[in-house]
Amino acid sequence: MSASHTPSHGHDFDLFVIGGGSAGVRTARIAANHGAKVGIAEARFWGGTCVNVGCVPKKLMVQAAEYGAWAEDGAAFGWSFGEARHDWPTLVRARDMEVARLSGIYRRLLEGVGAEVFECHARLTGPHEIEVGARKVTAERIVIATGGHPVRPEIPGAEHAFISDDLFTLAERPKRVLMVGGGYIGLEFASLLHGLGSEVTLAYRQSLPLRGFDHEIREAAAEALAADGLTILPGESPAEITLDGETRRVRMASGKVVEADAVFMALGRVPNTGNLGLEAAGVTSLDGPVIRTDENHATNVPHIYAIGDVDDRVNLTPMATAVGHALADTLFGNRPRRASYENVPKAVFIAPPIGSVGLSEEQAAARGPVEIFTTRFTPMRHSITRREGRRALMKLVVDAETNVILGAHMIGEDSPEIMQGMAVAVANGLTKAQLDSTIGIHPTAAEEFVTMRVATRHVGKAAKAA
């Protein structure tokens, strides 16, 4: 259904959305579907980070990297191929075509529901007024969904380093790579470039990567990457980068020097709130560059909302789209609801990948007594291939008093696919007994989640606080 009714209060639009990424496009599309007159501005690329320089091109490159190991492993099963060689330009062409296709779909979806699209930077010039290119428009409600951008460290020579966006414009694969950062991007980019044939060193500040994930999973991730052949440098952060011809020499704070053809900084992202006119609109609910909102996603100006990465809560695409959808239903669909930030499943696409939902062992143990069930095994395929670094770890965190499953974690092949199903169980408060009564699918790794019978250990406070 396209927009049909006259916008209220004499404004040009019922809703104006700034930012055409995961959050903004979903909000605009659903609001327009509900009959609102919607305008949306995108300065750079429809579909935003996820489609253009995030989830999508990254996952295609992760998949590209998997073939090398599979081709090598095939020998153990009797396969022989010619000499393995990866052609970077072929991957780049295929990846960019898919990205362009998806980005085009996003734009057409918006036009299809009757939203007016603006391909330019948008800036607030008043509480209801937005400057879009050469035009000024007004809207009854405004949604800020401007996402974020990668951080650059303030160290000498930082300009010689790449940020995550740059991976998607490289004309050739760098031979020696230094990846700095122990978060999602650092690990994923390190693992995929290694899989495509680069010599990769991964440096991170803490003793383990992936802060916030279950400790045992963090340990297993570092072990898996090292076993796969990456050089891991824990406890390191960069202090200076100098150029020596084409070589980047990175001096770490410890004094250690690493040489590489390409250095990537994967040190987190900052919300895009500069040059947005927040002051002119009266938006002051800021914490540095982060826009703070209430439980309805409203800023201190009640008709101006901020959603997606710009509010820095859970910076994942399915969260951004869920929040945008719920907000559009609430404002224009006569269906008030909120997306839940509880039990959001997560994946880290390294080799082997990580899937996780709910509380880590440490978080759960801080709340009360918990039973921990774990299993570690070599997947059937790798009993044959003998490939190092592919052992799986699966783990359940269970409330010792109620038997409710509080968390499920896995590192191992297919874990993101498996974890989507486990997220249904955890998000809906299922018990361990209900998992146990579910019949497994044999032979799979996933069946381990329904066959772990004996607790590995009991941890946590002896009794919950009343």
Ligand SMILES: Cc1cc2nc3c(=O)[nH]c(=O)nc-3n(C[C@H](O)[C@H](O)[C@H](O)COP(=O)(O)OP(=O)(O)OC[C@H]3O[C@@H](n4cnc5c(N)ncnc54)[C@H](O)[C@@H]3O)c2cc1C
């Ligand atoms: C390398 C990488 C890999 C990722 N992988 C995953 C993954 O596997 N799974 C996952 O769930 N998440 C992943 N993410 C995170 C995910 O991409 C973000 O959480 C998601 O894109 C956030 O959506 P958003 O709409 O808030 O912001 P964005 O998608 O960043 O969209 C914001 C848009 O607003 C535009 N904009 C900004 N300011 C203005 C302005 N003033 N006027 C007009 N337009 C403006 C920007 O150009 C941008 O297109 C990844 C991120 C990165 C960087």
Ligand SMILES: NC(=O)c1ccc[n+]([C@@H]2O[C@H](COP(=O)([O-])OP(=O)(O)OC[C@H]3O[C@@H](n4cnc5c(N)ncnc54)[C@H](O)[C@@H]3O)[C@@H](O)[C@H]2O)c1
């Ligand atoms: N698979 C996925 O779902 C996926 C993939 C990529 C990105 N993302 C999203 O994008 C966000 C951004 O990713 P990211 O990896 O850039 O951020 P991140 O917050 O996950 O990790 C940043 C890392 O950089 C470290 N760091 C920061 N400053 C440093 C310094 N000066 N020296 C050394 N280390 C430093 C931090 O300790 C942290 O480990 C993620 O938090 C996530 O929400 C998700």
